[in-house]
Amino acid sequence: MHLTKLVEDGAVVASLNASERGPVVRELLESLAAAGRIDDSLVDPLHNAVMKRERKGSTGFGHGVAVPHAKSDMVDNIRIAVGLSPDGVEFNALDRQPVFAFFLLLSPEGEPDLHLDAMETVFGRLSDDGFRRFLRQADSVEDVMTLISESDAASSG
Amino acid sequence: MPTRVEATVDNPLGLHARPAMLLAQKAAEYSSEITIGRKDREDTVDAKSIMHLLMLAATQGTTLEITAEGADESEAAHALAELVRTRFEED
Numbered sequence: 001m002h003l004t005k006l007v008e009d010g011a012v013v014a015s016l017n018a019s020e021r022g023p024v025v026r027e028l029l030e031s032l033a034a035a036g037r038i039d040d041s042l043v044d045p046l047h048n049a050v051m052k053r054e055r056k057g058s059t060g061f062g063h064g065v066a067v068p069h070a071k072s073d074m075v076d077n078i079r080i081a082v083g084l085s086p087d088g089v090e091f092n093a094l095d096r097q098p099v100f101a102f103f104l105l106l107s108p109e110g111e112p113d114l115h116l117d118a119m120e121t122v123f124g125r126l127s128d129d130g131f132r133r134f135l136r137q138a139d140s141v142e143d144v145m146t147l148i149s150e151s152d153a154a155s156s157g
Numbered sequence: 158m159p160t161r162v163e164a165t166v167d168n169p170l171g172l173h174a175r176p177a178m179l180l181a182q183k184a185a186e187y188s189s190e191i192t193i194g195r196k197d198r199e200d201t202v203d204a205k206s207i208m209h210l211l212m213l214a215a216t217q218g219t220t221l222e223i224t225a226e227g228a229d230e231s232e233a234a235h236a237l238a239e240l241v242r243t244r245f246e247e248d
Contacts, residue, residue, distance in 0.1 A: 057178060061207045112170045113216045120214035127208040
């Protein structure tokens with residue numbers, strides 16, 4: 001799966017204003033709405049869905065990255081928003097370290113294989129030390145999109 | 158010789174984030190080196206890393222090969238296989 005296609009029409013926030021878990025998720029959802037990727041009216045209900053999942057266990061999987069996500073019938077295809085926080089956010093991560101990069105992932109209900117494919121794509125990149133290092137250094141939307149498109153080229157061999 | 162055990166993912170949602178977390182937590186209880194791969198692919202991942210487990214994209218019906226090497230390898234491999242086979246305690 002190509003990440004460029006999933007984050008095209010850029011729901012990318014190079015410097016998040018929010019500095020706490022709930023508000024970060026909201027800001028990412030609002031960026032999807034601003035990019036026309038979800039309807040404005042879905043920000044609240046999707047926020048509830050994502051936070052419900054977070055309460056079952058933080059999606060801050062360590063190494064300064066988090067992948068808050070939800071499966072919902074409010075989306076008909078994969079939606080991804082990317083956000084960076086130069087100062088780091090306390091996200092109750094598994095390794096208790098602050099989170100610097102967020103990949104918010106929304107998947108349609110009833111398509112678990114599609115969800116797993118998207119997860120594979122996102123974690124394939126995030127588990128790469130180089131990708132994470134460049135992501136942390138990125139300070140513009142262009143930087144992030146360039147990194148993502150270069151990682152697509154590298155991962156497709 | 159390391160211990161290798163196969164287990165097939167049987168829950169409809171596959172190896173998504175929550176099961177990956179359960180597997181990684183269980184794997185961390187053992188001192189052995191544990192890797193997991195898909196039977197239909199060559200590469201394997203570290204069973205103690207949630208991020209790596211999620212890269213398997215193991216959907217329902219995927220057969221996993223769990224390989225453990227170390228002092229408690231047999232217990233480790235079988236415990237992880239059991240967790241997969243019992244559908245990660247999901248419906």
